[in-house]
Structures are given as C-alpha cells and as structure tokens.
Amino acid sequence: MVKTSKRNINKKHIKYNKNNDIKEKIEKRYKILIGIITTLLGILVLMLFYVQVVKNSFYINKVAQLTRNTTYGTSSPRGRIYDRNGNILVDNKAIKVISYKKRSSTSLSEEIEMAYLLGELINLNLSGLSKTELKQFWLKNNPELGKKKITDAEWKMLKERKITNSDIEKYKLERITEEDLSIYTDIDKEAALIYTIMNEGYSYSEKIIKKNVSEEEYALVAENIEKLPGVSTKLDWERTYPYGNVFRTILGNVSTTDSGIPYELKDYYLSLGYSLNDRVGTSYLEYQYESILKGTKDLYQVTNSGDNILLESGSRGNDIMLTIDINLQRDVEKILEQQLIMAKKEANTEYYNKSFVVISNPNTGEILAMSGKQIIVNGDEYKIYDYTPGVFTTSVVAGSIVKGASQIVGYNTGALQIGEVRDDACIKIAATPLKCSWKYLGKIDDIEALKQSSNTYQFNTAIKVGNGHYVYDKPIALDSSAFNIYRNTFNEFGLGIKTGIDLPNEGLGYKGTSTLAGHLFDFSIGQYDTYTPIQLSQYINTIANGGYRVAPYLLKAVYAPTNNPLTNLLSETMPTVLNKINTTDEYLERVKLGFEAVMKRGGTGSGYINLKYKPAGKTGTSQSFIDTDGDGIVDKETISATFGAYAPYDNPIVSFTVVSPDIYHYDNNSSTRTNVNMRIAKEVSKKFFEIYQ
Numbered sequence: 001m002v003k004t005s006k007r008n009i010n011k012k013h014i015k016y017n018k019n020n021d022i023k024e025k026i027e028k029r030y031k032i033l034i035g036i037i038t039t040l041l042g043i044l045v046l047m048l049f050y051v052q053v054v055k056n057s058f059y060i061n062k063v064a065q066l067t068r069n070t071t072y073g074t075s076s077p078r079g080r081i082y083d084r085n086g087n088i089l090v091d092n093k094a095i096k097v098i099s100y101k102k103r104s105s106t107s108l109s110e111e112i113e114m115a116y117l118l119g120e121l122i123n124l125n126l127s128g129l130s131k132t133e134l135k136q137f138w139l140k141n142n143p144e145l146g147k148k149k150i151t152d153a154e155w156k157m158l159k160e161r162k163i164t165n166s167d168i169e170k171y172k173l174e175r176i177t178e179e180d181l182s183i184y185t186d187i188d189k190e191a192a193l194i195y196t197i198m199n200e201g202y203s204y205s206e207k208i209i210k211k212n213v214s215e216e217e218y219a220l221v222a223e224n225i226e227k228l229p230g231v232s233t234k235l236d237w238e239r240t241y242p243y244g245n246v247f248r249t250i251l252g253n254v255s256t257t258d259s260g261i262p263y264e265l266k267d268y269y270l271s272l273g274y275s276l277n278d279r280v281g282t283s284y285l286e287y288q289y290e291s292i293l294k295g296t297k298d299l300y301q302v303t304n305s306g307d308n309i310l311l312e313s314g315s316r317g318n319d320i321m322l323t324i325d326i327n328l329q330r331d332v333e334k335i336l337e338q339q340l341i342m343a344k345k346e347a348n349t350e351y352y353n354k355s356f357v358v359i360s361n362p363n364t365g366e367i368l369a370m371s372g373k374q375i376i377v378n379g380d381e382y383k384i385y386d387y388t389p390g391v392f393t394t395s396v397v398a399g400s401i402v403k404g405a406s407q408i409v410g411y412n413t414g415a416l417q418i419g420e421v422r423d424d425a426c427i428k429i430a431a432t433p434l435k436c437s438w439k440y441l442g443k444i445d446d447i448e449a450l451k452q453s454s455n456t457y458q459f460n461t462a463i464k465v466g467n468g469h470y471v472y473d474k475p476i477a478l479d480s481s482a483f484n485i486y487r488n489t490f491n492e493f494g495l496g497i498k499t500g501i502d503l504p505n506e507g508l509g510y511k512g513t514s515t516l517a518g519h520l521f522d523f524s525i526g527q528y529d530t531y532t533p534i535q536l537s538q539y540i541n542t543i544a545n546g547g548y549r550v551a552p553y554l555l556k557a558v559y560a561p562t563n564n565p566l567t568n569l570l571s572e573t574m575p576t577v578l579n580k581i582n583t584t585d586e587y588l589e590r591v592k593l594g595f596e597a598v599m600k601r602g603g604t605g606s607g608y609i610n611l612k613y614k615p616a617g618k619t620g621t622s623q624s625f626i627d628t629d630g631d632g633i634v635d636k637e638t639i640s641a642t643f644g645a646y647a648p649y650d651n652p653i654v655s656f657t658v659v660s661p662d663i664y665h666y667d668n669n670s671s672t673r674t675n676v677n678m679r680i681a682k683e684v685s686k687k688f689f690e691i692y693q
Contacts, residue, residue, distance in 0.1 A: 001612040023132045037373030076295025082286070083326040084368075086566055088242055090104055090251055092316070096121065096213045096548035097236040098221050099257065100198050101206045103229055108140060111198055112191070114228050119190035122210055126186065129193040134184065135176045137192035149175040205260050205277035211236070218558055246330045250370070250503070250554075252286030255279050257522050260527060267314040277510045278642055284389070285322075285554065288502055293317045318570060321557040323366035332357050335683045336373040337384045343676040344377055348664045351626060351638050354389050355660040355676065357684055358532040360553075362541035362646050362655045364575040365550035367501075368688075372533075381514055390502055395509035395530035396661050399602075399620030400453045401642045402495060402526035404543055404591045406461065406650060407446060409489045409524075411587040415464030418590055421445050427459045430475045432518055435459060438621075443620055450594030451603045453619065458524040462486075466520055480515035485513075486523055492549065492581050495531050500551030500578060507532050536658040540617070540644035543595065544652040546582035592616060596649045608681040609656070613689055617645025617656075641677035647685070654692070656685055 025603075081090035098118075110516060141145045149172045159164045184192070197207050209231070210217070212410040222233045238252055260277035261269045268281055272291075280289040280294070295317040336355055343349050354374040360367045372387035372394075387394075410416025423443050426436035437455040441448070449457035463470050465485055466478030491497045498506050510530040512519060522528040527629055531539075534552060542549045560568040581588065598605040609615035618665040620642035640661040646652040659675045 005363075014336075031592075032674055033510035043051075048479065048688065055294055071357050076297055076314035077316045077320040077560060078185065078239070078254065078279075078286075079293040080565070082319065082321045082566065083294075083324050083329075084322060084366075085226070085251050085325060085327075087249065088496050089322070089324075089326060091240045091242065092237040092688065093240045094235050094237055095211055095258070096215075096218050096506060097211055097234055098209045098213055098217070099206050099234065099236075100209055101230050102203055103196070106230060110229070112140065112195060113589070114231065115191040115195040115198065116187070117227060118194050118209065118231065121224060122213060122217045124190055124193055124210060126189050126193060129189055129196065132173065134181060134189065134192050135173050135194045137188075137195055138176055138180060139172060146172045146176075147179075152186070158582070172284070190469055206257055207464060208236075208257050210240070243326055243330065245386065246333060247324060247371075247388070247435070249388050252282050252284035252288070253282050254286050255282050274499055284503055285320075287342055288504060289583065292320055293606060316561040319559040319561055319565065320555055320556050321559065321566065323361075323368060323556045324370070324554065325368050326689070328359065328688060329371065330368040331687045332359065332369045332684050333371045333373065335680060335687065336371055336628060338385075339382060339676055339680050340373055340375040341382050342679075343531060343674050344375055344382065344487055346672065346674045346676075347675075348672040349674050351628065351636065351662040351665060352660065352674070352676070353662070354387050355658065355680060356394075357680065358391060358533055358537040358655075358657040359684065359688060360541060360655050360657075361549075361599065362652050365538075365552045366556065367552055367554055368654070369684075370534075389505075390533070392499070392503060392532055392534040393505060393507040395507060395532045395535075396640050396642065397622035397624050398495075398526040398531050398536060398642050399526075399640065400455075400526055401536060401618045401620030401621030402490070402531075402539070403450060403453065403458060403524075404595060404618055405493045405495060405539065405593070406458050406486070406524045407591055408581070408583050408587055409465060409486050410461035411590070412583055413465050413485065414491065416446060416461045417584070420451075422456050422457055422460055423503050424456050427456055427470070427521070428473045429549050430473055435518070435521055446590060447594045447597055450618065451597035452599075453604045455525050459521045461525040461626070466517070468517065478516050478517045478520055482520055483523065486520070487529075489582070490529075492579055493542045494535050494549050494578075496529055496535070499532075499534050499538045500553075500576065501534055502551075502553045502555055508532070509535065526620055533657055533659045536642060536644055536659065540646060540655050540657055542581060543588065543591060544655055546585070546648035547583065549578045549581070551576040551578055554632065592649065595645075599645065601631065605643070605645065607680050608643060609647065609685045610682075610689075613685065614648035615645045616649035619641065619643050626662060634664060638665040640674075643677055643681050645681070645685075654688060656688075658684070 015460055022025060070542050079094040080092070083089055089130045094463060095554045154163065154168065154171065158165070158168055169369060192210060197209055214691050218233055221228070221231065225233065227233060236257055241248060241251070257277070257279060261274060261280055262282055265280070265282065266276070269275070269278070274280065281290040286293065295314060297314045335490050336357060340355060343352060353376070354372060354413055357369065358367065358370040359369040372384045372390040374387040376383045376385065395560050407416060411418070419480065421443050424441040425436050428434050435455065438453065441452045441454050444452065444454060444457065446457070448454075463476070463478065466482035468476050468478040470476055487496060496509060496511060498508060509532055512523070512528045519528055538552060553576075557572045558570045559566050560570055593632060596617055597603055597620055599615045600606060600611065604619045605617050608617065608619070622640050622642070624640045626636050626638055627634050630635045641659075641663050643658045644655065646655040658677055658681045660680070663676055
C-alpha cells in the first residue's frame with residue numbers, strides 16, 4: 001500500500017484551486033467581451049437607423065454632391081486695349097478650333113488610331129513635322145523593331161548602368177534609316193504630326209490640333225466626335241492688332257491654349273490660382289495688367305452621368321485705356337525708321353544702329369509716345385527692328401544733358417552761386433590729360449555755362465563740392481563723399497534709380513565704383529554713370545514741372561466690358577509724385593533759364609525744336625567705347641547723343657527725349673558728324689504740335 005503524504009495532498013489541492021481561478025477569470029472576461037460586442041452592435045443598429053431613416057434625405061443630397069465635379073470651361077476673351085483717344089489697339093477675334101485633352105483611360109494605340117482618323121478629316125501643313133518627330137512616331141508604331149536597333153552589348157551595358165535609358169532611346173532614333181521611313185505616306189505623316197501635337201507640353205493640358213479650321217473640317221470632326229475621345233470642336237479667340245506692328249512689342253503677348261502657362265512663369269501664375277493650361281499675358285502690358293485683362297471662365301458641374309450644368313457664365317476681361325496716342329506713336333516710329341536709314345547712308349556712322357524717343361506729359365508722367373528702333377544693314381538692304389523695350393532697359397553714357405542736375409548740386413552745397421562768372425580754361429591734374437570744354441568759351445556765368453555746355457564750369461563746381469584745392473598740373477584730393485552728394489541729387493531727378501514705369505524688367509544703368517577725382521569730374525558732366533532713356537525723360541520732366549519727380553505710366557484708365565465701350569469707368573490712374581527735389585525754387589528757375597537759353601540762337605540746342613513752340617532743353621554728347629570685332633576687347637571710341645526738352649517753357653505741356661548711341665566716331669580718315677539726333681527731335685516735336693495745336 002502506497003502512502004500519500006499530507007504535503008502531496010496539499011499540492012494537488014492548490015493546483016486544483018488555481019485551475020478554478022483561471023477558469024473563472026476567462027469566463028468573466030468572455031462575458032465582458034460579449035457585453036461590449038452587444039453594445040457596439042446596438043450602437044451600430046441605432047446609427048444605421050439614424051442614417052437610413054432619420055437623415056435619409058440629407059445624406060442622399062450629400063452623396064449627390066460628392067458625385068458631381070466642379071470644373072471650368074475654356075478661358076474667356078481678354079479685355080480690349082485702347083489708346084487715349086478710344087482707338088482700339090488690341091481686340092479679340094473668334095476662331096474655330098479643334099483641340100484635344102487626353103483622358104486617363106486613353107491608350108497609346110487609341111491615340112494613334114485617333115491621329116489617323118483626324119488626319120482623314122482635316123488638312124495640316126506637313127512642314128510642321130520634323131524628321132525627329134517622324135522617327136519618334138515610327139518607334140511608337142514599331143516598338144519591337146526599335147528594340148532590335150540596340151545591340152546585345154548595349155543592352156548589357158544598360159543593365160550594368162554604364163549607359164542610361166536616354167542613351168538607348170537616342171541610339172534608336174539615330175539608327176532609324178530613310179528606308180524605315182520610306183513606308184510612310186503623306187497620310188501617315190499627317191497622323192504623325194497630329195500625334196506629336198497631342199503629346200506636346202503637359203500631358204493633361206489641352207492641345208490645339210488646328211486653328212482657323214474650315215466649316216467643312218469643323219462639321220466633319222463634330223460628326224465623328226464619339227469616335228474621338230478627348231477631341232472637341234469649339235470657338236476660341238485670338239488677339240488682333242488693328243494698327244499692325246505699331247507699338248506692338250510693348251502691347252505684349254498672350255500664351256496660346258495649347259501652350260498654357262509658360263514654364264518660366266509657372267510658379268508665379270500657379271500661386272495666383274491659375275491652371276496650367278490657362279492663357280496668360282507673357283510680356284509687357286499683357287503681363288503687367290494680366291489681372292485686369294483676363295476674362296473669367298464658365299463654371300460647370302459635371303455629374304457622373306456626364307451631364308454639364310452651367311453654374312456661372314464667364315465674361316470678357318476688363319478693358320484698359322493707355323496714355324499712348326497711337327497716331328502720334330505711328331508717326332514717331334515712321335520718323336525713327338526714316339532717320340535711321342538716312343543716317344546709315346551718311347559717312348562715319350558704321351557703328352550707329354539705334355535711337356530712342358519718349359514723348360510725355362511732364363506734369364502727370366503720361367507717356368504719349370515711346371519708341372526705339374534698330375537697323376541692320378546687309379549690303380544695300382536695310383532692315384528695321386523694333387527696340388522699344390530699350391527705352392527702359394538699355395542705358396547710355398548721357399553726357400551734358402545732366403548738367404542741370406549738376407548745377408543744382410552746386411547751388412545746394414554753396415559750391416556755385418547764382419550768376420557766378422568763371423573762366424572756361426582747361427583743368428590740368430598731375431599725370432592726367434587736360435580736361436576741357438568742347439572749345440574755349442571765355443568768361444561765362446551759370447546761364448551761359450548751360451547754354452554753351454561748358455565742362456570746366458562743372459569741374460570747378462565738383463572741386464568745391466569735394467572740398468579740394470586745385471593747382472594747375474598738381475595732384476588733387478577730393479572727398480569721396482562728393483560722389484554720394486552728386487548721386488543723391490541725381491536720384492531725386494530720377495537718374496540712376498528706377499522711375500516706376502508700369503512695365504516689367506526696368507533697368508537701372510551702370511553705377512561706377514571708383515572715387516578718383518577725375519571720375520568725379522566725369523560724373524559731373526554725365527561721362528561716368530549710365531542712364532536709361534526713360535530716366536532721362538523723368539529728369540527732364542522733373543525740371544519742367546517745378547521739381548516734382550512723377551512716375552511715368554502707360555495705363556490711363558480701366559473700364560468694364562460693355563456693349564457700349566468705354567462708358568463704365570472702373571478706375572483712373574492718378575499721377576504719382578515720388579519725391580520733390582530738395583532745392584529752392586530760385587535755383588530750379590535758374591536752371592530753367594539756362595535750358596531756355598540752350599534752345600535759342602547760339603545755344604547747343606539751337607535748331608532742335610522750332611522756337612515758335614517756346615522750347616527749353618539740354619543737349620548731350622558723350623564718349624562711349626565699343627567692341628567692334630567681337631573679341632571681348634573694347635577697341636573703338638564713339639560719340640553718343642542725347643537730348644531732352646519741354647515746351648512751352650512758361651507752361652510746359654510736353655517733353656521730348658531723344659537718345660542715339662554711337663552716332664559717329666573719330667578716326668584718321670573722317671571727322672564727319674551726323675546730326676541724326678537733331679533731325680529726330682525736330683521732326684517728332686513738329687509732328688506733336690501739328691496734332692496738339
């Protein structure tokens with residue numbers, strides 16, 4: 001008989017109790033889980049009842065809204081652009097268009113098939129198809145044959161990453177032969193061209209397959225539209241220019257429907273909420289006033305069933321009126337072209353190739369006409385190109401035209417007194433050439449110094465501004481702060497800073513860095529820093545209007561588009577005064593008297609403008625240096641001419657600025673000097689007063 005110890009009995013009892021405890025815990029947890037599940041099921045039933053019964057109609061409407069997609073139609077026509085007299089400069093013309101917008105479900109083979117079908121329905125000029133594009137089309141149609149153009153060794157190199165997929169595609173194109181392409185007829189080539197257009201640019205943007213389609217083509221495509229998913233027939237618009245190329249560059253350009261937003265402007269326009277395929281202004285006024293000129297698009301809701309519901313009709317953009325007088329502008333451009341050709345037929349003008357003109361209202365800053373023209377001579381053939389953007393982007397060494405500002409510096413600092421008489425003798429600094437006026441002018445006062453355009457008069461002022469002591473043929477030291485004194489005053493006139501013209505990409509000109517005494521002399525007579533024609537125009541206006549620097553502008557007014565044009569005025573540009581010259585009326589009037597003397601008999605501006613118009617102004621000639629043979633080395637000194645004037649001098653209503661770089665040069669064979677700048681000034685001023693008097 002085996003005896004069981006009391007200790008073993010206790011162990012079994014403990015083990016039995018533990019098993020019971022575990023079982024009870026599991027049962028308890030199971031009951032809790034069942035309770036939770038039952039509760040959740042109850043909540044779910046209640047929620048289903050709430051959604052399907054209590055809120056049934058609400059959620060039906062909500063689902064319906066979610067199954068509709070809001071979309072925009074094509075861009076509406078832009079606003080018109082008028083001149084100051086209500087003449088239309090830019091308008092819109094409706095055109096019939098066949099376009100394509102790729103659907104996500106469209107395959108390569110389907111696109112090629114559509115390209116062939118469209119080729120049967122419309123006619124395209126095959127000159128738009130390049131050899132590379134035809135080869136790419138061949139590869140799309142013959143992918144297996146394309147692979148055979150690559151050697152086993154090249155496939156191995158690709159696998160080893162010694163060459164790239166781009167290299168493989170390049171090899172394929174290079175190895176497609178004329179024999180490979182000889183199978184293609186004109187029908188195939190037309191399909192290739194259409195396929196190429198379908199896949200240009202952004203894959204999801206709308207592409208224009210053909211503009212200005214005939215009635216027959218339009219009808220044929222419309223009849224077959226169900227076989228052409230993504231293809232549409234519609235009315236689009238394009239910009240028209242009733243005055244042709246007159247002021248055309250500054251009016252600017254608009255992107256096309258198929259190009260959409262230019263890549264370089266993508267981030268800018270996307271940040272404003274545009275779509276990639278929107279038509280936008282890409283240059284000058286179209287770009288500057290995009291927010292005003294752009295139209296609003298039709299707003300649709302597209303349901304899952306394909307129905308389009310028009311929510312909001314689009315409208316044409318607002319119209320703008322410019323300050324430009326298009327008839328005056330046209331005459332100015334014609335005068336420039338004629339004078340350029342005439343000058344190029346004269347001796348010693350081989351480096352002269354462009355001139356600029358600005359006509360403005362000195363009291364408001366309105367630009368009445370603005371033009372730049374460039375001439376290219378090829379044998380006996382003269383070609384004229386528009387160069388108007390150079391008015392605000394190209395800078396020149398201005399010369400003596402700036403001496404009005406220089407004398408204000410002298411008056412303000414006490415370096416020059418009203419009526420002060422000085423001897424026009426040359427200045428000689430040690431180890432430097434003589435610095436003289438264009439001829440010895442004797443003893444002259446401040447009025448005569450402007451009239452005769454004395455250089456040494458300004459040099460003596462600069463010496464005093466720089467706190468220098470001049471001794472003939474000795475070194476001279478001038479305070480470098482004199483440059484800042486001059487530049488600060490010049491800036492107040494608009495020289496060396498942006499004028500505020502309402503066009504993009506305005507230039508500043510060149511600002512010299514040297515502070516040598518000789519360069520301060522050069523600065524004082526306009527031979528150091530460079531300025532743009534629009535800066536010179538603002539400078540002349542500031543003198544003419546009594547010392548107020550006003551921003552030049554082209555936008556005169558904005559109108560809402562109506563059936564009766566220019567009747568619903570939305571806004572009008574008011575003159576913007578940027579600053580008042582820091583000088584006295586007495587000093588400014590003294591400069592104006594000098595400018596009046598410039599234009600009279602004996603003055604350097606005599607003959608530029610008929611005296612019956614009572615002009616006041618200043619001429620300028622400057623030394624420029626150019627690279628004549630393109631080797632990167634400046635090798636020729638030329639003379640540039642500037643001119644600025646206003647009239648009448650006692651109540652100015654207009655200012656004229658004419659700039660002609662590199663009009664002649666000096667050499668051993670010729671000293672002939674063309675007077676093209678004078679002729680331009682005389683003709684444009686005459687034309688203005690014929691219109692406005």
